[in-house]
Amino acid sequence: MEALLLRASSYAADVDGVIHLITLLAGFWFIVAEVVLFYFIFKFRKKNNEKAQYITGEKKEEMKWIHWPHNLIIVCDIVLVFFAIKAWYHIKQELPDPDFTVKITGQQWAWRMQHPGPDKQLDTADDIELVDELRVVVGKTYHYKLESLDVMHSFSVPVFRLKQDAIPGRTITGWFKPTRTGAFDIQCAEMCGIGHGIMGARIIIETEEEHQKWMESLSGNSVAQAL
Amino acid sequence: MSSAEHHHEQSIWEKYIFSVDHKVIGMQYMFTGIAMALIGGFFVYVFRMQLAFPGMSVPGFGTVNPMEYNSLVTNHGSIMIFWVAMPVLIAAFGNFLIPLMIGCDDMVFPRLNRLSYQIFLVSAIILIISFFVQGGGFGGAWTSYPPLSAKSEYNLTPWGASLWLLAVALEFVAFLIGGINFITTLMNSRAPGMKMYDIPIVCWMIVIASILFMASVGPLIAGAVMLGFDQVYSIGFFDPGKGGDPVLWQHLFWFFGHPEVYVVLLPAMGIVAEVITTFARKKLFAYKTVLFTAAATGVLSFFVWAHHQFVSGIDPRMANVFTVTTLMISVPIAEMLFVYIATLYGGSIRFTTAMLFALAFLAEFLIGGVTGIYLGASGSDIFFHDTYFVLAHFHYTFVPIAIIATFAGLYYWFPKMSGRLMNETLGKIHFWMTIIPFNFIFIPLFILGASGQHRRIYNYQNFPDLAVPELQNLRVVATVALIFMILGQIPFFYNFIVSWKKGEKADANPWKAATLEWAAPSPPPHGNFAELPNCYRGPYEYSVPGRDLDYWPQNVK
Numbered sequence: 118m119e120a121l122l123l124r125a126s127s128y129a130a131d132v133d134g135v136i137h138l139i140t141l142l143a144g145f146w147f148i149v150a151e152v153v154l155f156y157f158i159f160k161f162r163k164k165n166n167e168k169a170q171y172i173t174g175e176k177k178e179e180m181k182w183i184h185w186p187h188n189l190i191i192v193c194d195i196v197l198v199f200f201a202i203k204a205w206y207h208i209k210q211e212l213p214d215p216d217f218t219v220k221i222t223g224q225q226w227a228w229r230m231q232h233p234g235p236d237k238q239l240d241t242a243d244d245i246e247l248v249d250e251l252r253v254v255v256g257k258t259y260h261y262k263l264e265s266l267d268v269m270h271s272f273s274v275p276v277f278r279l280k281q282d283a284i285p286g287r288t289i290t291g292w293f294k295p296t297r298t299g300a301f302d303i304q305c306a307e308m309c310g311i312g313h314g315i316m317g318a319r320i321i322i323e324t325e326e327e328h329q330k331w332m333e334s335l336s337g338n339s340v341a342q343a344l
Numbered sequence: 345m346s347s348a349e350h351h352h353e354q355s356i357w358e359k360y361i362f363s364v365d366h367k368v369i370g371m372q373y374m375f376t377g378i379a380m381a382l383i384g385g386f387f388v389y390v391f392r393m394q395l396a397f398p399g400m401s402v403p404g405f406g407t408v409n410p411m412e413y414n415s416l417v418t419n420h421g422s423i424m425i426f427w428v429a430m431p432v433l434i435a436a437f438g439n440f441l442i443p444l445m446i447g448c449d450d451m452v453f454p455r456l457n458r459l460s461y462q463i464f465l466v467s468a469i470i471l472i473i474s475f476f477v478q479g480g481g482f483g484g485a486w487t488s489y490p491p492l493s494a495k496s497e498y499n500l501t502p503w504g505a506s507l508w509l510l511a512v513a514l515e516f517v518a519f520l521i522g523g524i525n526f527i528t529t530l531m532n533s534r535a536p537g538m539k540m541y542d543i544p545i546v547c548w549m550i551v552i553a554s555i556l557f558m559a560s561v562g563p564l565i566a567g568a569v570m571l572g573f574d575q576v577y578s579i580g581f582f583d584p585g586k587g588g589d590p591v592l593w594q595h596l597f598w599f600f601g602h603p604e605v606y607v608v609l610l611p612a613m614g615i616v617a618e619v620i621t622t623f624a625r626k627k628l629f630a631y632k633t634v635l636f637t638a639a640a641t642g643v644l645s646f647f648v649w650a651h652h653q654f655v656s657g658i659d660p661r662m663a664n665v666f667t668v669t670t671l672m673i674s675v676p677i678a679e680m681l682f683v684y685i686a687t688l689y690g691g692s693i694r695f696t697t698a699m700l701f702a703l704a705f706l707a708e709f710l711i712g713g714v715t716g717i718y719l720g721a722s723g724s725d726i727f728f729h730d731t732y733f734v735l736a737h738f739h740y741t742f743v744p745i746a747i748i749a750t751f752a753g754l755y756y757w758f759p760k761m762s763g764r765l766m767n768e769t770l771g772k773i774h775f776w777m778t779i780i781p782f783n784f785i786f787i788p789l790f791i792l793g794a795s796g797q798h799r800r801i802y803n804y805q806n807f808p809d810l811a812v813p814e815l816q817n818l819r820v821v822a823t824v825a826l827i828f829m830i831l832g833q834i835p836f837f838y839n840f841i842v843s844w845k846k847g848e849k850a851d852a853n854p855w856k857a858a859t860l861e862w863a864a865p866s867p868p869p870h871g872n873f874a875e876l877p878n879c880y881r882g883p884y885e886y887s888v889p890g891r892d893l894d895y896w897p898q899n900v901k
């Protein structure tokens with residue numbers, strides 16, 4: 118997975134771990150099934166006037182060919198369920214204490230990102246609001262409060278392996294922890310009307326100093342705004 | 345019915361337009377479904393061209409604006425599922441095959457059957473009209489989530505959205521009526537001597553599918569009425585500002601939407617069972633297992649719907665329950681595929697075009713099944729949800745179902761439908777020109793999805809991480825392959841039309857198959873059988889030891 122898409126959050130590797138495990142287990146069954154299928158097709162093609170065999174598939178020793186794979190698949194499923202739920206629990210059900218909280222609001226067709234200002238508190242006068250740009254500090258744990266003003270949107274950051282629908286009338290809280298600096302795509306992942314195709318944004322992950330500098334460069338403006 | 349009734353001369357009008365004959369109604373469904381498939385195919389051609397060559401003037405359409413793009417993808421999905429897969433797999437094959445295969449003269453309720461088709465036709469016409477009304481066709485995705493679908497100030501298609509909803513609701517009504525007919529006919533009109541386990545699998549599958557459909561669609565019809573009220577009278581069932589809940593629609597939709605997958609899958613599996621047993625000259629391996637796994641899949645399919653909603657704002661604890669049920673459903677499906685593969689063991693396989701399509705169904709559907717696990721497992725679905733990976737996955741299920749299995753069935757029963765044979769060489773050209781491009785379309789889309797590309801976006805140049813040339817090249821590959829696949833259908837249409845009129849004459853049983861439909865003349869007259877058959881044994885008695893012939897028809901003592 119890493120080869121196709123960078124990982125930039127603490128839990129991206131957990132999601133990729135589930136993906137790799139499925140690739141291994143399901144891939145095994147897939148290859149077995151395809152190989153057997155093509156082998157049978159080749160082996161049992163019509164030759165001269167040889168008659169086919171008469172097999173009902175209802176005798177015990179015939180049924181074992183179905184029962185054994187059946188039981189093994191159940192075992193594989195149990196393993197998969199365990200790891201899938203483990204990753205899910207970590208990402209969606211746990212909520213580690215945050216260093217910062219941001220508020221993300223989807224609307225037709227833009228993302229409004231409300232960042233805490235220099236006081237590090239959300240919903241205070243020095244908050245910084247950006248459109249289609251989210252600025253976060255690498256290595257810090259963030260809570261996001263996700264809202265929508267109109268229709269369903271979905272906040273998706275592929276490099277984080279994170280996705281959450283935004284629902285009008287609700288505030289959904291989740292978390293992430295960026296682990297590498299850079300600028301990456303945010304996409305809206307839910308059809309939201311004519312502008313859905315342009316409802317992208319960028320997430321900018323920077324070091325603490327860079328973030329500080331950025332806030333200072335703005336402080337004049339945002340103070341003015343607050344007044 | 346008395347035979348005197350059969351022999352009065354029917355006008356063309358009576359015979360083809362207002363017929364109550366199950367075969368004619370089946371053909372009406374078939375040709376309407378194929379016509380709709382051409383529209384759905386044209387739509388995908390237009391929007392795939394836009395994705396590969398953004399901003400170009402698409403030959404036959406012109407430039408594609410975002411509004412049109414949304415409408416094209418929405419209606420491509422709606423058409424292919426509701427107006428192609430369902431009418432062809434359930435209504436066309438069900439109507440044509442069930443009375444013939446269980447050895448009776450018609451459906452139990454022939455007039456109800458005609459009504460079903462007429463309502464279906466009206467629904468198709470309404471859908472087509474919806475593309476041309478003011479504001480254009482509905483573009484809020486085939487899942488039609490509110491509030492987008494509920495308010496015209498959000499979707500900007502005041503007429504398109506409501507007509508789409510009306511068309512879908514009428515389509516459901518048509519299939520409810522048709523389903524009653526299939527179930528009643530299978531239970532009451534079987535040939536004397538045909539016991540439960542003597543019924544051909546395809547008949548069982550169509551009937552199980554009809555039961556699934558009837559049991560799952562009720563809540564969605566209620567939902568459609570509510571959504572209609574929201575659209576027209578702003579009642580607010582799904583409007584949080586008025587105390588409604590938009591996520592409710594998703595539950596109603598997917599409670600139907602997941603069983604719907606099996607509603608079309610099971611008939612396809614049924615068709616494949618008939619074709620592989622005939623051309624492998626083999627008894628179906630473990631008939632009862634196939635039947636029970638189909639039933640188990642059907643029951644389980646009612647408990648998996650929220651796997652479409654893991655990240656949609658439902659309580660995250662719910663996802664764990666639905667991960668378990670979703671992975672559970674992989675067990676009966678895998679078992680069914682193993683049984684089919686096991687059926688080939690010890691066979692004497694003849695590679696007719698129908699058989700090639702049936703085998704390709706197995707090989708390709710496996711890919712669709714396996715990739716579904718990534719989406720059923722909550723942990724990985726967080727990433728894959730609503731990406732092209734999902735899109736590629738379900739096309740690897742729906743294309744084998746609605747296209748590959750349908751072709752297997754068409755090539756197989758064509759002699760029964762028309763009394764003539766199709767050209768096998770053209771058939772094989774058509775086969776390879778369908779299967780090879782199909783894989784070249786969707787394997788690139790798996791890679792795009794895994795690279796983080798989301799669905800329903802008309803131009804990826806707006807997203808810096810997705811605008812890179814490597815990904816754009818994959819989009820071009822998919823589009824070019826699509827064009828090859830579309831061109832690959834020309835030999836089929838040519839073959840179909842020419843063979844129907846001038847093909848080599850087929851006798852009643854050209855494939856030496858054992859089920860009852862082959863005891864009727866080709867094509868079967870009104871009333872089907874010269875003399876209604878008796879049934880003496882199961883449907884797949886091929887290569888029975890000690891018999892000269894390698895098939896033992898159900899109706900031969």
Ligand SMILES: [Cu+2]
Pocket residue numbers: 270271305306307308309310312313314316
């Ligand atoms: Cu959107």
Ligand SMILES: [Cu+2]
Pocket residue numbers: 601602605648649651652
């Ligand atoms: Cu589903």
